[in-house]
Amino acid sequence: xxxxxxxxxxxxxxSGPVLSQPSSTPVFVAEVTRVExxxxxxxxxxxQADENVIITSTVTEKVTRINFDDGDxxxxxxxxxxxxxxxxxxxxxxxxxxxxxxxxxIRRLNPLIAKGSAPESALDEQVLKKQTAExxxxxxxxxxxxxxxxxxxxxxxxQRNISVGALxxxxxxxxxxxxxxxxxxxxxVPARFLSLLTPQSAVSGTTAAWPNEVFRGSxxxxxxxxxxxxxSISVRAILPNPxxxxxxxxxxxxxxxxxxxxxxxxxxxxxxSRGKQEFVRRIxxxxxxxxxxxxxVTIGARRQGAVEIxxxxxxxxxxxxxxxxxxxxxxxxxxxxxxxxDNQLVDLLSQPQSGELTQ
Numbered sequence: 094x095x096x097x098x099x100x101x102x103x104x105x106x107x108s109g110p111v112l113s114q115p116s117s118t119p120v121f122v123a124e125v126t127r128v129e130x131x132x133x134x135x136x137x138x139x140x141q142a143d144e145n146v147i148i149t150s151t152v153t154e155k156v157t158r159i160n161f162d163d164g165d166x167x168x169x170x171x172x173x174x175x176x177x178x179x180x181x182x183x184x185x186x187x188x189x190x191x192x193x194x195x196x197x198x199i200r201r202l203n204p205l206i207a208k209g210s211a212p213e214s215a216l217d218e219q220v221l222k223k224q225t226a227e228x229x230x231x232x233x234x235x236x237x238x239x240x241x242x243x244x245x246x247x248x249x250x251x252q253r254n255i256s257v258g259a260l261x262x263x264x265x266x267x268x269x270x271x272x273x274x275x276x277x278x279x280x281x282v283p284a285r286f287l288s289l290l291t292p293q294s295a296v297s298g299t300t301a302a303w304p305n306e307v308f309r310g311s312x313x314x315x316x317x318x319x320x321x322x323x324x325s326i327s328v329r330a331i332l333p334n335p336x337x338x339x340x341x342x343x344x345x346x347x348x349x350x351x352x353x354x355x356x357x358x359x360x361x362x363x364x365x366s367r368g369k370q371e372f373v374r375r376i377x378x379x380x381x382x383x384x385x386x387x388x389x390v391t392i393g394a395r396r397q398g399a400v401e402i403x404x405x406x407x408x409x410x411x412x413x414x415x416x417x418x419x420x421x422x423x424x425x426x427x428x429x430x431x432x433x434x435d436n437q438l439v440d441l442l443s444q445p446q447s448g449e450l451t452q
Contacts, residue, residue, distance in 0.1 A: 116425060117382075117425040118419050118424060118425070118426050118427065119416060119427045119429045120385065120415065120416030120417075120420070120427070121413070121416060121430050122411040122412060122414060122428050122430075122431055122432065123359060123411065123414045123431065124409060124411055124433075125358070125359055125407065125408055126359075126408065127355055127356070127357055127358075128355075128358050129354070129356075130354050130355070130358070130394065131350055131351065131352075131353045131354075132289065132394050133348050133349065134286050134289065134348070134349040135347065135348050136280040136282050136347045136349070137280060137344060137345070137346060138279055138280030138344075138347045139279055139280070139343070139344060140339055140340065140342065140345055141279065141341045142248070142273050142276065143272045143273075143277055143331075144245075144246050144271070145270070145272070146245055146246075146270050147266055147269050148242060148266070148267040148268050148269065149264055149266055150176070150242070150261040150263060150264070151239050152176065152236075152239050152263065154177050154240055154261065155176060155259070155260050155261075156176055156177075156255055156257050156258060156261060157175050157177050158174065158175040158257065159253070159255070159256070159257055160172050160173055160175075162253060163251070163252050163253055164249065164251075165249070166247075166248070167247070167248065169244055169245065169246045169247050170243055172241060172242075172243055173242045173244055173267075173268075174255075174267060175241050176261065177240065178237045178241075181237045181240070184229075184233050185230060185234065185237070188229045188230045189226075189230065191226040192223060192226035194222075196223060198222075199216065199220060199223065202216045202219060203216070245270070248273065249270070251268050251271070252269075253267070254266050254268060255267055271341055273337055273339065273340070273341070274333075274334060275332070275333060276310075276331070276333075276334045276341075277313075277329055277330075277331060277332075278298060278329065278330040278331070278332055278347065279327060279328070279329050280328055280330075281320070281325040281326065281327050282325060282326060282328055282349070284319045284324045287319075287326060289351035289352075290312065290328060290351065291312070291352060292311075292313065293311045293312060294311065294312040294349060295311060295349075295350040296330040296332070296348070296349050296350070297309050297310075297348045298310075298347045298348065299345065299346050300339070300344065300345050301344070302338075302343070303338055306338075308334075308339065308345075309332070310330050310331050310332035310333060312329075312330050313329050313330060314328070314329045315327075315328050315329075328349075330347070330349075357401065357402045358400070359373065359400060359412055360398060360399060360414050361398055362414050362415065363412040363413060364390075364400055365417060370389060371389065372389050373388055373405070373406065373413070374386070374387055374388075374412060374417055374420055374422075375410055376410075376412070376426065382425050383426055383428065384424060384426060385420050385422070385426045386422060386423055387422035387423075388405050390405030391404040411428075413426070414432050415432075
């Protein structure tokens with residue numbers, strides 16, 4: 094009991110005189126701005142050639158000639174492989190002789206029939222022989238073509254799987270050919286992005302093989318069905334490949350840029366969360382005094398340092414970005430600086446200002 098007056102006196106000396114609280118709180122604010130917003134979609138995709146074919150035989154025959162090697166580039170119509178067609182060529186020569194004989198007899202009968210020295214039935218018989226020979230020749234020529242494999246389009250040849258002298262059968266894989274001048278990139282994205290998937294949207298991709306190079310193209314098609322299990326949709330993009338760096342089957346990290354849309358944005362630090370609700374402190378004038386009113390907002394997409402506002406604010410509104418901790422709804426404030434996209438907090442703090450600012 095005897096020490097209480099002394100302790101009370103020491104507390105007064107330490108605490109010093111009571112300071113009056115400022116009538117308004119200094120804050121930094123930012124304007125609600127409308128920007129062109131592009132929300133990138135990222136995924137993993139697999140490359141395939143624009144056109145690709147597995148070259149196989151359609152007949153059982155011995156290989157007599159190969160005109161390509163691994164990795165060769167060929168043009169459409171180039172002869173890749175020949176199989177033995179000696180028997181078919183002999184049959185073709187035989188039918189050619191029959192055709193020539195029929196044409197000769199027709200030339201001889203025409204003047205005789207004109208003079209009435211030969212029946213017209215003889216001419217009809219020779220015409221039938223001629224037509225039969227022509228039909229057989231077409232069939233034999235088709236058999237010869239089956240023993241010649243041509244390049245179906247411009248492209249690059251894969252590995253050769255047969256050699257001269259090998260007996261190939263229908264379905265035997267000879268090689269592959271890929272048109273890699275243009276590549277197809279197939280990937281899947283969540284179905285919630287369906288409204289953003291429009292033809293000709295810009296697409297960029299990177300691969301582990303070329304980590305410092307970005308390959309650019311555009312969206313070409315969207316699948317007509319959504320996967321009911323994964324709730325994703327298959328998408329295809331087209332990437333030019335003039336240097337032939339990309340290969341079918343390659344994994345690619347995809348970044349899809351849908352068309353830009355208009356969005357209201359505020360700095361992320363202006364957002365206050367309370368449970369599942371989001372608020373901001375909006376600057377307003379009340380009774381000739383600047384105050385910070387609390388407004389509930391609905392947010393949309395986010396990106397580094399910024400958040401989209403769907404409801405609750407209008408373009409040009411000012412919201413408190415720094416100084417929110419000391420504020421209560423409706424409290425008087427003093428706007429010390431307006432933060433823009435180029436201002437950092439350290440820049441704002443270095444500006445001459447009165448009062449103390451605390452977030």
